[in-house]
Amino acid sequence: MQKHTISLLVDNEPGVLSRVAGLFSGRGFNIESLCVAETLDPAISRITLVTRGDDAIAEQINKQANKLINVIKVNDLTGTEYVEREMALIKVQAKADYRAEILRIVDIFRCNIVDVSPAHYTIEVTGTADKLAAILSLLRPMGVKEIARTGAIALGREKK
Amino acid sequence: MAVLKEEGVDTIFGFPGGAVIDLYDELGRTDIKHILVRHEQGAIHAADGYARAKSSVGVCLVTSGPGATNTVSGIASAYMDSIPVVVLTGQVPTALIGNDAFQEVDIVGITRPCTKHNYLVKRTDDLARVIKEAFHIARSGRPGPVLVDLPKDVVQGKAKYKPLPEPRMASYHPTYQPNLKQLHRAMALIKEAKKPVVFSGGGVILSGASKELTEFGKKLNAPVTASLMGLGSFPGSHPLWLGMLGMHGTYRANMAIGECDLLIGIGVRFDDRVTGKVAAFAPNARIIHIDIDPTSISKNIPVTIPIVGDCKVSLKALNRLLNEEKVKFTKKARKPWLDQIQKWQDTKPLRYEQKDSIKPQYVIERLYELTKGKAIITTEVGQNQMWAAQYYHFDHPNCFITSGGLGCMGFGLPAAIGAQMACPDRLVVDVAGDGSIQMNIQELATAVQYGLPVKVVILNNRYLGMVRQWQELFYKKKYMATDIEHAPDFSRLAEAYGALGLKATKPEEVDSVLKEGLKSPGPAMMDFWVAREEGVYPMVPAGAALTEMLLV
Numbered sequence: 089m090q091k092h093t094i095s096l097l098v099d100n101e102p103g104v105l106s107r108v109a110g111l112f113s114g115r116g117f118n119i120e121s122l123c124v125a126e127t128l129d130p131a132i133s134r135i136t137l138v139t140r141g142d143d144a145i146a147e148q149i150n151k152q153a154n155k156l157i158n159v160i161k162v163n164d165l166t167g168t169e170y171v172e173r174e175m176a177l178i179k180v181q182a183k184a185d186y187r188a189e190i191l192r193i194v195d196i197f198r199c200n201i202v203d204v205s206p207a208h209y210t211i212e213v214t215g216t217a218d219k220l221a222a223i224l225s226l227l228r229p230m231g232v233k234e235i236a237r238t239g240a241i242a243l244g245r246e247k248k
Numbered sequence: 249m250a251v252l253k254e255e256g257v258d259t260i261f262g263f264p265g266g267a268v269i270d271l272y273d274e275l276g277r278t279d280i281k282h283i284l285v286r287h288e289q290g291a292i293h294a295a296d297g298y299a300r301a302k303s304s305v306g307v308c309l310v311t312s313g314p315g316a317t318n319t320v321s322g323i324a325s326a327y328m329d330s331i332p333v334v335v336l337t338g339q340v341p342t343a344l345i346g347n348d349a350f351q352e353v354d355i356v357g358i359t360r361p362c363t364k365h366n367y368l369v370k371r372t373d374d375l376a377r378v379i380k381e382a383f384h385i386a387r388s389g390r391p392g393p394v395l396v397d398l399p400k401d402v403v404q405g406k407a408k409y410k411p412l413p414e415p416r417m418a419s420y421h422p423t424y425q426p427n428l429k430q431l432h433r434a435m436a437l438i439k440e441a442k443k444p445v446v447f448s449g450g451g452v453i454l455s456g457a458s459k460e461l462t463e464f465g466k467k468l469n470a471p472v473t474a475s476l477m478g479l480g481s482f483p484g485s486h487p488l489w490l491g492m493l494g495m496h497g498t499y500r501a502n503m504a505i506g507e508c509d510l511l512i513g514i515g516v517r518f519d520d521r522v523t524g525k526v527a528a529f530a531p532n533a534r535i536i537h538i539d540i541d542p543t544s545i546s547k548n549i550p551v552t553i554p555i556v557g558d559c560k561v562s563l564k565a566l567n568r569l570l571n572e573e574k575v576k577f578t579k580k581a582r583k584p585w586l587d588q589i590q591k592w593q594d595t596k597p598l599r600y601e602q603k604d605s606i607k608p609q610y611v612i613e614r615l616y617e618l619t620k621g622k623a624i625i626t627t628e629v630g631q632n633q634m635w636a637a638q639y640y641h642f643d644h645p646n647c648f649i650t651s652g653g654l655g656c657m658g659f660g661l662p663a664a665i666g667a668q669m670a671c672p673d674r675l676v677v678d679v680a681g682d683g684s685i686q687m688n689i690q691e692l693a694t695a696v697q698y699g700l701p702v703k704v705v706i707l708n709n710r711y712l713g714m715v716r717q718w719q720e721l722f723y724k725k726k727y728m729a730t731d732i733e734h735a736p737d738f739s740r741l742a743e744a745y746g747a748l749g750l751k752a753t754k755p756e757e758v759d760s761v762l763k764e765g766l767k768s769p770g771p772a773m774m775d776f777w778v779a780r781e782e783g784v785y786p787m788v789p790a791g792a793a794l795t796e797m798l799l800v
């Protein structure tokens with residue numbers, strides 16, 4: 089089942105998110121992540137949604153989303169040129185003998201440490217889902233206490 | 249109210265309450281007719297029946313909380329069948345929303361998945377625009393119900409009304425014009441086909457395309473079948489008519505789908521009651537599918553040529569192409585295919601035997617004869633619905649009004665009331681089951697109050713018959729919770745409501761009861777005690793292939 093990253097432009101009004109989410113739950117489509125915020129036009133929001141399904145399901149998802157009255161545009165980025173990013177905040181245990189290693193990883197992945205306490209670092213990392221998975225696998229053995237992820241956002245690339 | 253008038257609303261079906269008392273007060277100052285139902289489910293079904301009989305938007309008005317929740321089944325039914333209705337619900341004042349106020353429910357949340365769209369109006373200034381949009385959305389594209397939730401303070405507020413232009417919405421523009429390239433590709437398949445079948449659905453009726461469909465079928469000299477919702481889109485007395493398709497479709501229609509090499513589905517959605525086992529549906533056919541809703545296409549059945557467009561516009565275009573290219577399909581060229589269909593028809597026609605007890609099919613046949621096929625028929629749900637579909641032959645669209653997609657028991661009587669309001673000069677008959685009729689029987693009072701001469705024909709088998717039939721066939725005749733022998737005497741109940749009540753228990757009484765009931769000037773309820781364990785056949789068991797029919 090292929091991953092699909094779908095970008096929706098929707099009316100920025102109450103209830104719209106619930107219409108989109110309701111469509112997915114009602115029709116049994118899954119949502120891996122979902123991210124919403126206003127665009128430059130305050131009347132319009134962008135929802136970036138990651139889902140999985142075969143071609144027929146992806147086609148239905150696109151058509152069904154388009155059918156919602158508050159959805160202005162549906163763009164399935166899968167198979168097109170696009171950039172995708174996700175941010176995570178990772179709170180990792182910072183035991184004395186691990187600190188240097190953590191700092192090295194932060195450096196290699198070009199992350200930031202955004203909060204420090206005697207026993208923990210909180211790391212901010214941005215990248216593709218693969219990059220996030222990679223850094224997590226390195227940090228996990230040191231003891232990840234908490235994690236918060238934004239879900240993916242994406243935009244199509246302009247022609248060069 | 250000004251917007252309602254502008255939208256051509258002349259009738260509202262409703263039931264009042266605290267949250268809409270201001271609206272009612274204002275309604276009393278207009279010349280819009282208000283039909284006071286006895287249960288809000290009656291109001292929404294009546295609006296649905298009105299919309300279908302008149303091909304316009306039906307309107308229903310109810311109060312907040314329980315008034316609103318009582319409409320939900322009816323909204324879901326209208327949604328499944330794509331019927332344009334606007335539902336106006338009262339709501340608690342905006343300041344109280346979210347406080348669990350008296351008679352507050354989040355009806356916009358509740359009906360989100362069963363409306364085409366819905367609104368909560370927060371400012372009086374938005375009121376006119378929203379109502380205008382609601383009508384626009386309900387009737388355009390693939391039609392459907394739209395709910396507008398009206399907080400009490402919003403309708404109490406004053407706003408200056410200036411007439412608004414037709415709404416233009418950035419995010420809503422249905423496709424009416426079919427793609428020409430696709431039409432040409434469809435034409436190529438049509439020319440090649442040796443064994444085509446035309447399959448018509450509710451979309452043909454909704455877009456007013458029955459004339460075009462009939463012309464198309466005749467031009468192709470191809471047999472035509474229809475879904476339950478499509479009955480009447482092609483004349484039921486025409487030699488090319490196959491009868492209904494699907495679970496209780498005719499033998500020849502279901503066999504024809506199994507054999508055809510081209511299936512042209514128009515305004516249909518290939519629902520599971522029509523397709524049977526999907527993998528075995530039209531196994532030898534290429535499929536052309538015309539529908540205004542792109543989500544209907546390739547949802548259940550993969551199609552060869554998808555055409556997104558209005559049925560009427562698309563059929564007109566195809567008919568024009570057939571004319572321009574002078575493509576003709578003679579009787580002779582079609583003979584092998586039509587002969588085959590005739591053979592199926594001759595071996596396994598719809599049949600029943602009228603013996604000692606009244607057969608329900610006989611009642612419908614007599615009803616058909618006595619009304620000369622000219623009545624508007626509404627139905628309840630179950631066996632009664634299927635017998636009406638099989639044995640009343642519809643020559644015209646908008647004459648068969650049934651809860652198809654949802655199969656909502658209790659639909660028929662209120663829908664008949666709505667249809668009678670839409671068509672005061674027509675004969676309107678609700679073909680009912682003894683179970684379903686009890687779900688909205690209170691609407692007899694509405695019919696009596698407004699002098700609406702609707703006729704109810706109860707096929708009284710003292711069973712929840714359709715469920716009993718499944719138990720007979722698939723659950724070893726264990727009739728669990730389907731015997732409803734304990735019931736009122738419907739003819740006396742009708743009298744209690746002030747309607748005419750009649751009863752027939754023997755075959756020879758059928759005609760006289762029908763005649764007396766049909767010619768009476770007011771509402772009449774006719775109770776036919778039919779053979780209890782009669783079944784609806786043919787029947788395709790759920791999940792089986794269409795050609796695997798159980799026959800009598």
Ligand SMILES: Cc1ncc(C[n+]2csc(CCOP(=O)(O)OP(=O)(O)O)c2C)c(N)n1
Nearest residue numbers: 630631632655657681682683684712713714
């Ligand atoms: C509101 C609702 N509840 C339950 C059902 C399930 N159901 C389908 S047909 C049927 C039997 C209907 O009985 P009756 O109205 O007597 O019709 P018959 O089949 O006997 O003609 C039932 C219970 C339904 N369709 N709608």
Ligand SMILES: [Mg+2]
Nearest residue numbers: 681682711713
């Ligand atoms: Mg019954």
